[in-house]
Amino acid sequence: MSLIKSISGIRGTIGGKINDNLTPLDVVKFASAFGTWLQNNKNKKDLTLIIGRDARISGQMVSSLVTATLQGLGINVVDLGLSTTPTVEVMVPELNADGGIILTASHNPKQWNALKLLNEKGEFISGENGAEVLALAESEDFNYAEVDDLGKYETRDDAFDIHIQQILDLPMIDVEAIKAKNFKVVLDAVNSTGGIAIPMLLDKLGCETIKLYCEPTGHFPHNPEPLKEHLGDICELVKKENADLGVVVDPDVDRLALIDEKGEMFGEEYTLVAVADYLLKHKKGAAISNLSSSRALRDVANAHDSEYFASAVGEVNVVTLMKEKNAVIGGEGNGGIIYPELHYGRDSLVGVALFLTHLAKENKTVSELRAGYPSYFMGKKKIELTPEIDVDAILSKMEKEYQNEDVSTVDGVKIDFENNWVHLRKSNTEPIIRIYTEAKSQEEADQLGDDIIAKIKSLI
Structure with a gap:
């Protein structure tokens, strides 16, 4: 059985039997449940949802099913096409939409896909809301629209531009300092949408990008979870090209791993540590991660006379605590950066821009920067x-x-x-x-x- 129903969405392997795997009927049922839940909880007639997908082989099929289902409920759909999780999250409030669905199974292998559900803020729905959606899916209490009331459909091709411009406009991103360094960056995007978005960002930052596995075919050349044992190719290429660093993202671009100039892993846990070091140096405040993340974040926060708090595991829990503590920075030790000045979601693009700003201002190599942090x-x-x-x-x-x-x-x-x-x-x-x-x-x-x-x- 490879169908996982959780409060944050539905995830499973493509094909097989209904209720055991992520079949077309399961996609339609859960899209219907989320759309119906929105209709039941919004005091307005015309609802609009943003959808976007990573480059998985099944992505177009799943997207077509979700789109048609939502239109069948009378909900308007704005389709971003190939996108990233953080880009969809940014575009929901940007377009004043009522919610969003991201079609991605994140770091899972290519046979998996998922529907991840967003509220009108572009944030993952709460546990309580997720339970209500699951109950609706179980009951199948759906009421589809008549022909004159079907939802409208439109596409947008400017979402990456909007997302990147919002990052460049952040006060803590020093574009000129990065440009002055002419960084040479090797990028492994595991043949998904990071291969489109990250080079666009790096170009705006004046970096030279050497692409490795950046064609959005959905054929992942290695296990897509950005762990050391899967990243031998980029480590070798960074050394061969005498690059300043390597950047690795997962298929939906919400996890960021870094490689130093020697071809060594910076450490996924230390992506958040380095970004927090830069931000807390300029603004005291809370830093948040989950209970299973490295103590190094606490050490860095303390060094800057700032507080550190740990949440329960799970992005929704991290975000909830970040809001409660009005945190400057937060995230997860798996390379997930959550920068509330932009939005409350893990975002590799803003993570890259913040890290490069830090690197440029410190005037150090990546390995020298890493050596300055406590080792755990x-x-x-x-x-x-x-x-x-x-x-x-x-x-x-x-x-x-x-x-x-x-x-x-x-x-x-x-x-x-x-x-x-x-x-x-x-x-x-x-x-x-x-x-x-x-x-x-x-x-x-x-x-x-x-x-x-x-x-x-x-x-x-």
Whole structure:
């Protein structure tokens, strides 16, 4: 079964059986549910939705199904075509639309696709709203429009230009400082829409772009999650071209990974750390990430006399806490930059512009910049339990076991020790506890994970 229904949308593999995979009927049902939910909650007759898609092979088919369904409900559609997640998010309020749907499965392999649902602010709908949409999909209580009331359809081809101009207009983006450096940048866009958008931005910033996998064919040349083990080609090309840095984005361009001039990973966790370092240097305020993100962000915030807060895992939770704390910067350790001066969504384009501004002003190489940040190493393990074991009870015992440490129960159990931390989260689908650790060395992070597993087993 490869159909995942969640509060943020529906995701699955293309083909197969209804309700088991993302079939045409499933696409129509969930598009109908979201459109109907909007109609039920808006006090207006004419509704408009923005849609855009990444370059997945199934994208055009899914887009056609979603468009026709919304029109069938009497909802107008503005189709951006090939786009990015942050571009769709920016365009919803730009066009005063009532919501949006992004057709992307983010970093999942090419057989996956998804409908990600946005409200009128261009932000992911809340958990409560998502539950209401799922309930509507289950009930199939839809009322389609008669022929004279079908929704209108139009396309826009200026969305990237609008998004990029909004970035260039930000006070914290120093276009002239970047241009003066004539940066040489290698870009791996995994043959999706980052291969269109990022070069447009880099050109405006006066950078030379060397393209690797930038044709938006949807045939991903490697696993599209931007992790070290998938990025050997760009690391080699950065060295071969004597480039200043490498930029890697996932298929929908909301995650940003960087490569230094030596062909070494900057570290996904450190994308947010570097951007926060630049911004907090000029404006004190809160920095936000989730509980499973690196402690390095806290260290940088403290160095600038700013506060750091951690949310539950999930972009919606990060955004909620950012608004509550009026944060200067936030995001996730997977390379997701959320800069509220532009919009409340992970955005690799603004991340690139902020990082290049920081790099230009520091007058350092990328490796020198990275060397200035505290070094932490992360470990990820899991412990599989038998179905009859109460996972919540185990987590409660762990909380009590370490009650004299700094413990958070916002999302699972996170224990902050003086020199390292561990975060325990239960799986929603199987009897598993996921164990995330961070320490000053990989060996220490892995050992901490093993020690915690042994402690859990002793409590069962």
